[in-house]
Amino acid sequence: MSLPDxxxxxxxxxxxxxxxxxxxxGITAHAAEQLGDVVFVELPSVGTSFEKGDVFSVVxxxxxxxxxxxPVSGEVTEINETLESAYEIMNEDPQxxxxxxxxxxxDTTEIDQLMTAKAYADYLSTVE
Amino acid sequence: xxxxxxxxxxxxxxxxGGKIVPFAGYELPVQYESIKVEHEAVRTTAGMFDVxxxxxxxxxxxxxxxxxxxxxxxxxxxxxPNRAVYSGMLYTNGTFVDDVxxxxxxxxxxxxxxxxxxxxxxxxxxxxxxxxxxKCENRSDAITQIAIQGPKSKNIVQQLTNLNLDDLKYYRFRxxxxxxxxxxxxxxxxxxxxxxxxYFNRTSSIKVWDALLEAGxxxxxxxxxxxxxxxxxxxxxxxxxxNDIDDQHTPLxxxxxxxxxxxxxxxxxxxxxxxxxxxGLGRHLxxxxxxxxxxxxxxxxxxxxxxxxxxxxxxxxxxTLGKPIGMAYIRHGFEQLGTxxxxxxRNKHFRAKVIPMPFYSVTRTG
Numbered sequence: 001m002s003l004p005d006x007x008x009x010x011x012x013x014x015x016x017x018x019x020x021x022x023x024x025x026g027i028t029a030h031a032a033e034q035l036g037d038v039v040f041v042e043l044p045s046v047g048t049s050f051e052k053g054d055v056f057s058v059v060x061x062x063x064x065x066x067x068x069x070x071p072v073s074g075e076v077t078e079i080n081e082t083l084e085s086a087y088e089i090m091n092e093d094p095q096x097x098x099x100x101x102x103x104x105x106x107d108t109t110e111i112d113q114l115m116t117a118k119a120y121a122d123y124l125s126t127v128e
Numbered sequence: 129x130x131x132x133x134x135x136x137x138x139x140x141x142x143x144x145g146g147k148i149v150p151f152a153g154y155e156l157p158v159q160y161e162s163i164k165v166e167h168e169a170v171r172t173t174a175g176m177f178d179v180x181x182x183x184x185x186x187x188x189x190x191x192x193x194x195x196x197x198x199x200x201x202x203x204x205x206x207x208x209p210n211r212a213v214y215s216g217m218l219y220t221n222g223t224f225v226d227d228v229x230x231x232x233x234x235x236x237x238x239x240x241x242x243x244x245x246x247x248x249x250x251x252x253x254x255x256x257x258x259x260x261x262x263k264c265e266n267r268s269d270a271i272t273q274i275a276i277q278g279p280k281s282k283n284i285v286q287q288l289t290n291l292n293l294d295d296l297k298y299y300r301f302r303x304x305x306x307x308x309x310x311x312x313x314x315x316x317x318x319x320x321x322x323x324x325x326x327y328f329n330r331t332s333s334i335k336v337w338d339a340l341l342e343a344g345x346x347x348x349x350x351x352x353x354x355x356x357x358x359x360x361x362x363x364x365x366x367x368x369x370x371n372d373i374d375d376q377h378t379p380l381x382x383x384x385x386x387x388x389x390x391x392x393x394x395x396x397x398x399x400x401x402x403x404x405x406x407x408g409l410g411r412h413l414x415x416x417x418x419x420x421x422x423x424x425x426x427x428x429x430x431x432x433x434x435x436x437x438x439x440x441x442x443x444x445x446x447x448t449l450g451k452p453i454g455m456a457y458i459r460h461g462f463e464q465l466g467t468x469x470x471x472x473x474r475n476k477h478f479r480a481k482v483i484p485m486p487f488y489s490v491t492r493t494g
Contacts, residue, residue, distance in 0.1 A: 036162060036163055036355070037162050037164040039423060039447075040422065040423045040452075042422070042474075058474065060423040062164065062355060062445070062447070063158070063355060065423065065425065084421075
């Protein structure tokens, strides 16, 4: 699977794409593959503030419900409303159109603590 | 290393790209392509399942009928040869040892098909109860079972046998050859769809599987895994042992009264069930749908206001119906259709209401 070079990743298989102080967050192709067919995504409300490590969303597949943890701290500015009905984009394009939330980061330096694409690829090879 | 067993079709699963998981002591495919795709294949064309992990226990001899009669809740005396029946097998306290399919092979020979996870305890229970001139034999390891389910299943299976499947009604079976192999061809299944279950010698596993794959190619047949087996059976309102029925619940509580034949002179659990009937039931297994968006799952608690009134036993986002459905044990008084309650999911309450089961059904022809 391809991992965009400019994304950062967590050990819990979330990805982050940064544009200024706005971070777009989703789950990786690896996570989506492991979950199988997504049937429901519990989304947070716009305006909610999260600390790094908080559960901000729950992705449910036929098989399991999986918590998604905030890779960085911030306030939700946008949610992917497509996920309220077209869950399948989570499987079809998890690292693109299947993004979950956008947040305004409170501490942009937190990004530096996350894995690069290369580091995440190495990490995946250890968990598989 | 694990000591998990393989069915005679393990190589076929690997070849088909099956995602293998441990299940009831076996390594079996949970899915090949996707649970959703396989689920939809069974509802619209056909799916093929390896269910060889299921146990087959044979009873034979002059006292075979009396033995089976004592073990199960259905009245087997009334089941003619070449017919099968779904039944509870109970402890004397009325709770489930297992749920079983009883096949009457002949006047004095029966095959009981049991859940893989329960096979050891079932067989022990059967032998403990054994009396008179009757042989009880576990042939599970020698038998392969393939289920072909879906609207196109008849067209597919018919290509492998000269048995006229138009004459094979629901819950009937025949001993007949398929591609020259002795088999039991049974019009049964666990999906709520028109379908067949084939039982035959393990040595012919791959041969039959491949023949079905080939015959099914033009009909859109897909190999289907355990994942969709669960979502299909739930839509069809069929209970799963360990989830919806177990050794803590009776068939009356599970709404399986139709499988209990009180007119039988005696069977394990009869007295306990009679007492329960007199006392009245304290809880009931019901079907429900979630009105709020969410996914109910096994073990989630159920509330009426702040009062805990039950527990979800099975739940899923129904692939066919597009809405969240489930089964639950709820306290007496909340079982009427339309009754609303809350399912607690991650400390939040989601509104739900009691609806009839099965959630999904086909009109049966023949």
